[in-house]
Amino acid sequence: xxxxxxxxxxxxxxxxxxxxxxxxxxxxxxxxxxxxxxxxxxxxxxxxxxxxxxxxxxxxxxxxxxxxxxxxxxxxxxxxxxxxxxxxxxxxxxxxxxxxxxxxxxxxxxxxxxxxxxxxxxxxxxxxxxxxxxxxxxxxxxxxxxxxxxxxxxxxxxxxxxxxxxxxxxxxxxxxxxxxxxxxxxxxxxxxxxxxxxxxxxxxxxxxxxxxxxxxxxxxxxxxxx
Amino acid sequence: xxxxxxxxxxxxxxxxxxxxxxxxxxxxxxxxxxxxxxxxxxxxxxxxxxxxxxxxxxxxxxxxxxxxxxxxxxxxxxxxxxxxxxxxxxxxxxxxxxxxxxxxxxxxxxxxxxxxxxxxxxxxxxxxxxxxxxxxxxxxxxxxxxxxxxxxxxxxxxxxxxxxxxxxxxxxxxxxxxxxxxxxxxxxxxxxxxxxxxxxxxxxxxxxxxxxxxxxxxxxxxxxxx
DNA sequence: ACAGCACGTCACAGTTTCATGACACAACAC
DNA sequence: GTGTTGTGTCATGAAACTGTGACGTGCTGT
Numbered sequence: 001x002x003x004x005x006x007x008x009x010x011x012x013x014x015x016x017x018x019x020x021x022x023x024x025x026x027x028x029x030x031x032x033x034x035x036x037x038x039x040x041x042x043x044x045x046x047x048x049x050x051x052x053x054x055x056x057x058x059x060x061x062x063x064x065x066x067x068x069x070x071x072x073x074x075x076x077x078x079x080x081x082x083x084x085x086x087x088x089x090x091x092x093x094x095x096x097x098x099x100x101x102x103x104x105x106x107x108x109x110x111x112x113x114x115x116x117x118x119x120x121x122x123x124x125x126x127x128x129x130x131x132x133x134x135x136x137x138x139x140x141x142x143x144x145x146x147x148x149x150x151x152x153x154x155x156x157x158x159x160x161x162x163x164x165x166x167x168x169x170x171x172x173x174x175x176x177x178x179x180x181x182x183x184x185x186x187x188x189x190x191x192x193x194x195x196x197x198x199x200x201x202x203x204x205x206x207x208x209x210x211x212x213x214x215x216x217x218x219x220x221x222x223x224x225x226x
Numbered sequence: 227x228x229x230x231x232x233x234x235x236x237x238x239x240x241x242x243x244x245x246x247x248x249x250x251x252x253x254x255x256x257x258x259x260x261x262x263x264x265x266x267x268x269x270x271x272x273x274x275x276x277x278x279x280x281x282x283x284x285x286x287x288x289x290x291x292x293x294x295x296x297x298x299x300x301x302x303x304x305x306x307x308x309x310x311x312x313x314x315x316x317x318x319x320x321x322x323x324x325x326x327x328x329x330x331x332x333x334x335x336x337x338x339x340x341x342x343x344x345x346x347x348x349x350x351x352x353x354x355x356x357x358x359x360x361x362x363x364x365x366x367x368x369x370x371x372x373x374x375x376x377x378x379x380x381x382x383x384x385x386x387x388x389x390x391x392x393x394x395x396x397x398x399x400x401x402x403x404x405x406x407x408x409x410x411x412x413x414x415x416x417x418x419x420x421x422x423x424x425x426x427x428x429x430x431x432x433x434x435x436x437x438x439x440x441x442x443x444x445x446x447x448x449x450x451x452x
Numbered sequence: 453a454c455a456g457c458a459c460g461t462c463a464c465a466g467t468t469t470c471a472t473g474a475c476a477c478a479a480c481a482c
Numbered sequence: 483g484t485g486t487t488g489t490g491t492c493a494t495g496a497a498a499c500t501g502t503g504a505c506g507t508g509c510t511g512t
Contacts, residue, residue: 076346090334094338098346109316116324116325119322121346139394141442153499155499190460191501193459194460197462198500382488411490415491419472421489443469444468
């Protein structure tokens with residue numbers, strides 16, 4: 001499943017939560033804020049893939065936020081508004097927005113528009129998959145858990161990628177040794193176990209009760225989404 | 227004023243003429259056709275800047291025309307339709323369209339949407355691209371940081387351009403050696419590292435904590451905007 | 453309960469990897 | 483020729499990574 005790091009700015013709590021839920025269901029990872037200032041701060045530190053801005057915001061409005069984003073970056077921006085006035089649309093798009101969507105919007109439509117813009121914006125389509133909170137970007141070789149980046153060492157990353165390549169399948173130790181390490185290692189070492197444990201310590205909320213990497217006693221390990 | 231070569235496909239004569247007139251007034255140069263086949267023929271010979279497709283067309287419909295365009299080109303496409311059904315929108319965008327506009331549409335709005343899409347489509351192919359303070363002019367082969375020109379040697383520039391061509395992606399040393407140098411170098415040399423350090427020394431405010439070119443231990447380097 | 457086994461956990465030292473700066477040499481302009 | 487610039491290589495040290503083995507824990511069948 002392709003996912004995007006979406007920054008949502010919407011002051012109305014019910015709309016915000018509904019959108020957040022809907023977009024998360026579509027497989028996106030969403031961070032939301034209430035004001036434009038907060039969003040701009042966020043963008044300066046951690047760059048999202050796309051920004052969805054309500055136009056009517058307390059403080060600086062969405063169109064102005066969009067202008068300020070454009071000054072520093074060419075991040076994709078979708079403006080969201082209750083007013084579908086023609087003039088508003090023109091002003092919004094001229095402020096640099098990539099799309100202008102009138103509320104209420106069907107989640108599938110918003111999702112399709114997000115994907116259309118990302119398709120155009122990402123020259124090199126990044127190749128990401130998400131499993132709940134866990135997002136693995138194979139192009140950037142980045143792993144994030146609940147939007148927080150997790151640092152994995154090369155071997156840990158190769159192991160996780162190998163497991164993820166076969167979701168739901170049990171992979172035995174011999175297979176993993178050959179796939180992740182070179183074949184010079186002996187089969188009875190605790191090497192794979194140790195590495196699995198290291199990965200678990202980083203990606204599992206409770207490593208003792210793993211959600212992602214499950215032990216199948218006597219056979220090996222299985223990666224399966226929660 | 228910036229103008230675009232627009233290819234308009236619309237079978238209803240009155241709508242076609244109205245749009246043609248309106249878009250011409252906005253400063254665009256418009257060529258129009260009645261059927262998708264004609265339009266596809268035109269595209270194969272002379273590539274327009276953007277295609278506006280009515281969905282309901284005699285013969286192959288607009289969505290299918292869009293799919294066929296996508297098979298051969300990344301041309302910007304706007305779908306135009308009288309039906310604003312949510313499902314239609316999703317199907318249209320998934321066929322590869324960049325926007326989906328419901329008729330009747332105010333000419334100024336259509337114009338604004340055309341410009342928004344062209345802006346995005348051009349920035350990907352544009353000669354100048356900015357990442358925060360860093361601006362890279364691929365046409366003039368100049369790099370500026372906070373408006374101050376940075377002098378990069380040819381090799382350094384080729385390396386930076388190669389990294390920037392794949393923003394966010396990790397590129398390994400072997401790939402960079404082949405892309406930036408010729409293939410006559412041995413794979414295990416520290417050549418790439420040394421060149422990365424030289425580029426960092428010039429573009430990174432604090433080379434020890436790089437903002438643009440990140441080391442991904444065991445894999446390679448990744449350029450990502452701050 | 454018990455032995456036997458499979459797996460989890462942990463610390464640490466040897467190894468690998470990378471940043472840094474120095475240096476030699478080639479290319480080039482003057 | 484002479485100085486300048488660009489480029490590849492190398493040594494060095496610091497930091498990060500990783501295999502290993504000893505031991506702990508929990509499961510399984512008798």
